[in-house]
Amino acid sequence: MNTNSNVYTIVYAIVMVVIVALLLAFTSGSLKSRQDANVALDKQKQILSALNVDLKGQDAAQLYDQIVEDGVILNSKGATLVTDKDQAFRLDIKKQAAMPLEERQLPVFIAKVDNTTKYVFPVTGAGLWGGIWGYIALDEDLNTIYGAYFNHESETPGLGAEIKNPKFQQQFAGKHILNENGEFVSVAITKNGAPAEGQEHIDALSGATITSKGVETMLLNSLGQYKAFLTHSVQNADEQAEEPMMEYIETIEQPNL
Numbered sequence: 001m002n003t004n005s006n007v008y009t010i011v012y013a014i015v016m017v018v019i020v021a022l023l024l025a026f027t028s029g030s031l032k033s034r035q036d037a038n039v040a041l042d043k044q045k046q047i048l049s050a051l052n053v054d055l056k057g058q059d060a061a062q063l064y065d066q067i068v069e070d071g072v073i074l075n076s077k078g079a080t081l082v083t084d085k086d087q088a089f090r091l092d093i094k095k096q097a098a099m100p101l102e103e104r105q106l107p108v109f110i111a112k113v114d115n116t117t118k119y120v121f122p123v124t125g126a127g128l129w130g131g132i133w134g135y136i137a138l139d140e141d142l143n144t145i146y147g148a149y150f151n152h153e154s155e156t157p158g159l160g161a162e163i164k165n166p167k168f169q170q171q172f173a174g175k176h177i178l179n180e181n182g183e184f185v186s187v188a189i190t191k192n193g194a195p196a197e198g199q200e201h202i203d204a205l206s207g208a209t210i211t212s213k214g215v216e217t218m219l220l221n222s223l224g225q226y227k228a229f230l231t232h233s234v235q236n237a238d239e240q241a242e243e244p245m246m247e248y249i250e251t252i253e254q255p256n257l
Helices: 006-050 060-067 085-090 093-097 160-164 166-170 209-224 227-239 245-251
Strands: 068-074 080-083 106-113 116-126 131-138 145-152 187-190 200-203
Touching: 006 060, 006 068, 006 131, 006 145, 060 068, 060 106, 068 085, 085 106, 093 116, 093 131, 116 209, 131 209, 145 160, 145 166, 160 166, 160 209, 187 209, 209 227
Parallel strands: 187 200
Antiparallel strands: 068 080, 068 106, 106 116, 116 131, 131 145
């Protein structure tokens, strides 16, 4: 073939474009797989952090598999749609939060820490400058907060960004999300430790009122999605104190899908 001809030039250009496109597609696919794995690992670390698990020098993925024993997907009425840890893990929480409440799929992660059962709930909301999110772990009574983890998209360093500080998160441990009547009320975040009527509270971040209120609203709205499950489960536990919670989850009436 005449390398100086127009035909050769066109064929050569087409071949090079195809080769480059294939290389880019392969590279993109490889990077996406790695990125997806990193996102999954980070999510596992966040859930473990809410469970107060020390990750220093540990294999987070292995710890997650050991500690998080199961997962369920509920609807807003508290009924179990799916019992599958991996499927619950893969749910897009932000996408679900944008849907009408009655259409949402709500994941719960069931873990075992120091031989006691913990339930982990994802939370998502808005701070001053962007999205905020995290996880809340409850004790087996589904009322007492065992641990909390929060993170943010773009809050102000030293102010709203302090929601990621363990000192802020540790304030939530031991707080109750139900009142004395077993009604869901969440937890208030107040300035200077001011009391909140009908709610337990923690101290707001100094100089970050809007972000602090964002966390408060996030907990109220996100945990509020599970209100039927939380209050029904507590009533069920009171009536049948010896019945394991997992048995309740597995035998709860299934919805007509």
